[in-house]
Amino acid sequence: MTNVQAGLQAIRSRFPVFRNSIYLNSCSQGALSDAVEEAMQKLLEMWRYQGSPWDEWVQEYEVARGEFADFIGAEADEIALVPSVSAGVSSLATAFDFSARKTVLMSEFEFPTMGHVWLAQQRRGANVKFLRAQGEQLPPSLYDQAIDNDTLIVPVTGICFKNGFRSHLSEITAAAHARGAYVLLDDYQDCGTRPRNVRELDVDFYTSGTLKYLLGPSGLAFLYVRKSLISKLQPSVAGWFSQQSPFDFATERFEPAASARRFQSGTPPIPNVYMALAGLRLLREIGFQNVAAHVAQLTSALLEGVQELGMRAKTPANSVGPLVVLQSHDAEAMVKALAREGFICSSRHDGLRISFHIYNSMEDVELLLKALARNAELMVQSRSVTTASR
Ligand SMILES: Cc1ncc(COP(=O)(O)O)c(C=O)c1O
Incomplete structure (x- = not known):
């Protein structure tokens, strides 16, 4: 395990919500830590x-x-x-x-x-x-x-x-x-x-x-x-x-x-x-610079993965996060489908909201991409939007 990974594990272990779910909803409410x-x-x-x-x-x-x-x-x-x-x-x-x-x-x-x-x-x-x-x-x-x-x-x-x-x-x-x-x-x-x-x-x-x-x-x-x-x-x-x-x-x-x-x-x-x-x-203990770098990495990994899946992101491709929004035919149903697979996220209008913080990992991104692929019928494909907007 690298130092970065070990550090991340130590941070993540302070947020009990990760014991039974993958928390991706800091845009709504930050996860509860032992310190709080x-x-x-x-x-x-x-x-x-x-x-x-x-x-x-x-x-x-x-x-x-x-x-x-x-x-x-x-x-x-x-x-x-x-x-x-x-x-x-x-x-x-x-x-x-x-x-x-x-x-x-x-x-x-x-x-x-x-x-x-x-x-x-x-x-x-x-x-x-x-x-x-x-x-x-x-x-x-x-x-x-x-x-x-x-x-x-x-x-x-x-x-x-x-x-x-x-x-x-x-x-x-x-x-x-x-x-x-x-x-x-x-x-x-x-x-x-x-x-x-x-x-x-x-x-x-x-x-x-x-x-x-x-x-x-x-x-x-x-x-x-x-x-x-x-x-x-x-x-x-x-x-x-x-x-x-x-x-x-x-x-x-x-x-x-x-x-x-x-x-x-x-x-x-x-x-x-x-x-x-x-x-x-x-x-502050973790350092805001470290948080920013980590969140940026996760954000670009998700946006790249989504592009490979051919799904449409509402968030610009060069975003440094923390919020990534993907267009869905039924964003509420998508939130529920992901919840059945252990993810906690949210929706606004036609957007599925995924947000990253210091406690999220690259593995969260990989697991999410697989879950998105399994529920692809609920997601808007980038090609169909381009056609629609012409
Ligand atoms: C950008 C932004 N501003 C303001 C608010 C709401 O602020 P408050 O409920 O503290 O008035 C939110 C809540 O989600 C928000 O996302």
Whole structure:
């Protein structure tokens, strides 16, 4: 066994789901590790034996803020810890008055929540526009042509949840900034599979949650707001954890935090904080560079194998992952057929979603390719699509 294989076995053994299945659904929920389970156990014991150690819990919450900030190359004061991406982006959206600039420009590749949050701002003056994709691709020129002096913000999904397409972020950011518009990166479908640095990405806002590739639970997400913008943006939703001094318990004083904490609301989800930190630390121990290289290898092996089988991938052939989506005549039936063979994956519309993380192996890919071949009648062949699209 090579060192890489031995290392992979050691990592994989920490995720019990692999004892009885091949887990390929990190795009929906990261697999549970022993580390995250232990963190939950620790929290339960504190609760059981200490009752209400809130000082310690709030301290851990601040530790989490620092570690998430560090992970994306930001300062702790630039991070709001929120219960979901929807909650964080909603709070941000209420901070704009849509007077000087009205347009929110996004594409049809965004996760639904991004559309809903900004569409809810229409009655406050927002003009929400959606770019139409060209097949499974969104050339950056579409953004370049559409962004104008009325564009306020451009929300961009890093990876599209339904086809695995990676947005051309640097071109989009350059076009937006050249015309004075902000960029919000929704990195949920990629965050945890590679090193991240918001300064290098040059985005104004960044959001992700902990339940997918960060290997944590649902119920915790974070929103980064570029430092120079925080004081200019005051959300019109609030709560005591959005205030400068929550523990003053001053009901009649409204003083939003000077930091990005102003985008938060109420009592933090402490169990999630403990588990999310354990997931993040496990990944940091392994190294994000290593995760990225591993995921890229598995992704290209699957895409090559699929091409040899003559099946149609919705994901571009040069993808580095983590999400590969294959077109199916009945994606739900395909998920069920694979489940009967021990695979856990998911579907969206006509796409079978396969996602890789550090715990997946080349053997997973080989076994999956054999299972795809056995169920080929449910998969769209690349030739039939070419003919259909003529
Ligand atoms: C790209 C993307 N953004 C946002 C979300 C949802 O975020 P939340 O449920 O935390 O609001 C998802 C969930 O699958 C997603 O894939």
